[in-house]
Amino acid sequence: MMGLLRKIFLADLFQGLRVTFRTQNPKNIVTEQYPAERPKVAERYRGAPRLNINPENGQTLCIACDLCALACPETLIVVGWERNPETKRKDLVTFTYDTSRCMFCGLCEDACPVDALELTQDFELASYSREGAIFDRQTLEEGIKPTKYRF
Amino acid sequence: MPDDPKPEGAPEPESAPPSEPATPEPKPAEAAKPAAPAPEAKPPAAPAPPKPAAAAAAKPAPAAAAKPPVPKAPAVMAVTPWESDLTKALAEEFGAAISEFSSYVGQSFLVVKADSAIPVIESLKFNHGFDYLVDVTAVHYPERPEPLDVIYILYSFSRNERIRVKIRIKDGDRPRTVTKVHTTADWLEREVYDMFGIEFEGHPNMKRILLPDEWSTFPLRKENSILNMDQRWVQENLGIESGQ
Amino acid sequence: MTMAGTFLDSTELVLNMGPQHPSTHGVLRVILKLDGERVLGTECVIGYLHRGVEKIAENRTYAMFAPYVDRMDYVAAVSNGLGYCLAVEKLLNAEATPRAQAVRVILTELNRIGSHLLWLGTHALDIGAITPLFYCMREREYTLNIFEKYCGARLTTHAFRIGGLQYETYDGFEKDVLEFCDMFLPKVDEYEELLTGNRIWIERLTNVGILNAADCKDYGVTGPMLRAAGVKWDIRKALPYSGYEKYDFEIPTRENGDTYDRYIVRMQEMRQSVRILRQAVADIPAGPIMAKVPKVIKPPVGEAYVSIEAPKGELGYYIVSDGSTQPWRVRVRPPSFVNLQALDKMARGALVADVVAIIGTTDIVLGEVDR
Numbered sequence: 170m171m172g173l174l175r176k177i178f179l180a181d182l183f184q185g186l187r188v189t190f191r192t193q194n195p196k197n198i199v200t201e202q203y204p205a206e207r208p209k210v211a212e213r214y215r216g217a218p219r220l221n222i223n224p225e226n227g228q229t230l231c232i233a234c235d236l237c238a239l240a241c242p243e244t245l246i247v248v249g250w251e252r253n254p255e256t257k258r259k260d261l262v263t264f265t266y267d268t269s270r271c272m273f274c275g276l277c278e279d280a281c282p283v284d285a286l287e288l289t290q291d292f293e294l295a296s297y298s299r300e301g302a303i304f305d306r307q308t309l310e311e312g313i314k315p316t317k318y319r320f
Numbered sequence: 321m322p323d324d325p326k327p328e329g330a331p332e333p334e335s336a337p338p339s340e341p342a343t344p345e346p347k348p349a350e351a352a353k354p355a356a357p358a359p360e361a362k363p364p365a366a367p368a369p370p371k372p373a374a375a376a377a378a379k380p381a382p383a384a385a386a387k388p389p390v391p392k393a394p395a396v397m398a399v400t401p402w403e404s405d406l407t408k409a410l411a412e413e414f415g416a417a418i419s420e421f422s423s424y425v426g427q428s429f430l431v432v433k434a435d436s437a438i439p440v441i442e443s444l445k446f447n448h449g450f451d452y453l454v455d456v457t458a459v460h461y462p463e464r465p466e467p468l469d470v471i472y473i474l475y476s477f478s479r480n481e482r483i484r485v486k487i488r489i490k491d492g493d494r495p496r497t498v499t500k501v502h503t504t505a506d507w508l509e510r511e512v513y514d515m516f517g518i519e520f521e522g523h524p525n526m527k528r529i530l531l532p533d534e535w536s537t538f539p540l541r542k543e544n545s546i547l548n549m550d551q552r553w554v555q556e557n558l559g560i561e562s563g564q
Numbered sequence: 565m566t567m568a569g570t571f572l573d574s575t576e577l578v579l580n581m582g583p584q585h586p587s588t589h590g591v592l593r594v595i596l597k598l599d600g601e602r603v604l605g606t607e608c609v610i611g612y613l614h615r616g617v618e619k620i621a622e623n624r625t626y627a628m629f630a631p632y633v634d635r636m637d638y639v640a641a642v643s644n645g646l647g648y649c650l651a652v653e654k655l656l657n658a659e660a661t662p663r664a665q666a667v668r669v670i671l672t673e674l675n676r677i678g679s680h681l682l683w684l685g686t687h688a689l690d691i692g693a694i695t696p697l698f699y700c701m702r703e704r705e706y707t708l709n710i711f712e713k714y715c716g717a718r719l720t721t722h723a724f725r726i727g728g729l730q731y732e733t734y735d736g737f738e739k740d741v742l743e744f745c746d747m748f749l750p751k752v753d754e755y756e757e758l759l760t761g762n763r764i765w766i767e768r769l770t771n772v773g774i775l776n777a778a779d780c781k782d783y784g785v786t787g788p789m790l791r792a793a794g795v796k797w798d799i800r801k802a803l804p805y806s807g808y809e810k811y812d813f814e815i816p817t818r819e820n821g822d823t824y825d826r827y828i829v830r831m832q833e834m835r836q837s838v839r840i841l842r843q844a845v846a847d848i849p850a851g852p853i854m855a856k857v858p859k860v861i862k863p864p865v866g867e868a869y870v871s872i873e874a875p876k877g878e879l880g881y882y883i884v885s886d887g888s889t890q891p892w893r894v895r896v897r898p899p900s901f902v903n904l905q906a907l908d909k910m911a912r913g914a915l916v917a918d919v920v921a922i923i924g925t926t927d928i929v930l931g932e933v934d935r
Contacts, residue, residue, distance in 0.1 A: 182762075184757055184758075185757065185759075187757075188695075188754050188757050199702050211709075211712040211713040211716060213712075213731065214712060214717075240627075241628075273720075274722045275717075276627070276628065276631070276722075398864065398865075398866065424866050424867065451781050452784060454784065457897075459892070473869055484869065502782065504902060507902070508902070530614045540618060540619055546619050
């Protein structure tokens with residue numbers, strides 16, 4: 170009997186509609202208006218790579234130990250270095266990071282002994298060409314510069 | 321872009337990926353890999369490496385990183401014998417057809433002659449309650465006289481026990497299909513064929529499953545390197561120079 | 565006039581569904597043989613997403629391969645990572661520290677909820693109910709935010725390392741998870757309000773795609789599909805791993821093994837996951853997060869098969885080590901691949917519209933089917 174009444178008065182339909190209307194309140198909106206409204210990414214977010222610079226003397230922190238290149242599963246990091254005849258140390262010359270193949274696993278970051286290589290919170294990695302996705306040392310040190318749009 | 325080899329001067333040679341096309345001369349990275357890894361309890365018959373003393377229950381040899389050209393001791397799996405009511409019953413039923421009952425890290429397996437695999441699995445299902453075939457897979461050991469292992473992983477709901485049944489076969493051998501005992505083996509055996517080229521006798525639909533039908537290689541065989549798969553297929557069907 | 569002899573009694577129709585079809589959840593191609601609306605047989609064509617993960621594994625070190633497993637079942641990447649790490653730890657004869665195990669359990673259960681939510685949303689969408697998708701995505705976002713805060717990635721997390729964890733939990737991790745638990749249980753009631761009693765939902769799902777317990781075992785079907793057929797079997801209980809034996813939870817089961825029962829089982833599993841989450845968060849042991857494993861991972865020669873209860877079923881890793889830094893063979897036993905095989909059995913005799921429901925209820929991820 171109860172079941173029949175529920176059937177006649179479409180109880181299940183109105184039950185569902187109640188849920189729908191409960192969420193109509195504008196304060197329940199969770200959609201982000203992305204380009205206008207910047208999402209706040211987490212502190213540990215693994216985004217665009219960056220080569221850190223010592224803020225005191227403006228020199229790179231990288232010691233060209235090649236550990237990141239060895240840790241990388243995709244072998245997309247190439248470290249170019251030369252031996253400094255005075256200090257007998259390796260000096261970083263070039264650093265290439267191919268983000269088009271990168272899966273942002275964070276293994277390079279973990280491997281770095283001096284915290285020079287870091288995956289940052291920048292997430293806008295799109296570029297107009299495949300070459301644009303290959304970061305050289307300059308891009309890595311200065312950071313990516315995504316186009317800013319005004320709304 | 322290829323998975324190019326590591327830059328020169330890598331501190332740890334053994335961690336360099338040997339992802340280069342197979343070339344005749346032995347590379348350090350390849351030499352670091354031992355020959356046939358697990359011919360359990362039997363020393364490998366193929367080129368005897370220079371330290372046969374450690375054959376029986378050798379712990380893994382120390383890293384050969386310092387001297388790459390020296391091959392490692394013939395490391396074998398340190399198995400322990402596996403004895404239970406089940407092994408007794410099976411040994412009684414099949415006798416010499418089951419050549420080994422072993423367990424490793426607490427996981428039991430038995431090695432069966434290729435032609436008695438199906439009766440053993442059947443008996444395990446109907447007499448001992450192993451009614452769930454978890455997986456069928458294969459492993460390729462190119463250095464061994466019987467280079468392919470086919471592995472059936474079985475589970476019993478009633479006993480809450482998981483075992484593996486292994487058979488060793490030669491290239492070109494056609495083991496009998498297990499689909500008549502466990503229907504789930506249909507796709508699993510097709511995948512084994514797809515990846516290793518092992519054809520199962522009596523399988524209802526023995527064709528490739530993951531790769532395209534016209535593909536020419538069996539990718540998980542060790543002679544196929546990761547870089548040289550089927551370039552011709554890629555060029556004809558995808559219109560690009562290389563799949564890498 | 566009888567139908568015999570007319571053109572209506574003509575041959576069967578072969579219909580190609582997919583690979584570009586919104587309800588095949590990816591690039592699955594199903595060839596259907598039809599007699600009118602009735603399905604006479606199906607054949608799945610898979611492999612469109614094949615990336616050769618198992619071959620890649622043979623060419624990477626153990627640590628390097630860990631990010632790749634996330635890309636198989638990308639909806640439940642954490643579970644994949646857990647299974648792989650457990651398998652390598654088994655080969656190394658190591659075990660993660662208690663703290664690492666507890667955090668692993670929390671993240672995997674969150675991931676299970678996320679996976680079930682995505683399943684529920686898309687499954688309902690396939691049947692024609694659009695509303696649940698939005699709500700499911702909204703709640704799934706909370707789990708993804710916790711992953712992002714914890715390890716820095718949302719989908720392909722690479723959260724676990726062999727031997728434990730790479731990252732210590734962040735400040736407020738426990739609070740976030742507890743908040744999620746409090747928020748989430750009423751939401752499950754909300755979904756049930758939308759669907760469980762809904763007449764269209766019931767009519768579309770009951771007695772569709774029945775797979776009984778014997779067939780499930782024969783086809784190797786695991787996970788919620790097996791439990792919906794009445795088999796009380798969950799690897800978390802049967803062969804506990806990562807400290808699941810410490811937590812008190814139930815295995816929800818149903819009897820019929822049809823699509824509706826699978827829906828109920830998965831809804832209840834989400835509630836049970838919340839129950840595990842509460843227990844695990846309340847008692848995360850202090851201590852190190854990384855067990856003592858060597859820096860360069862070189863398991864001794866041997867082999868191991870370790871499986872976990874992934875959201876979709878039994879996810880197993882069979883790893884053969886030759887004593888070097890690279891695995892000799894990594895075999896992944898994917899639950900989706902094996903479960904999808906039962907599609908033919910379930911779809912025979914059903915209507916074309918039911919095939920969509922059956923594919924949805926199988927809960928496949930093509931990344932895992934094809935690997």
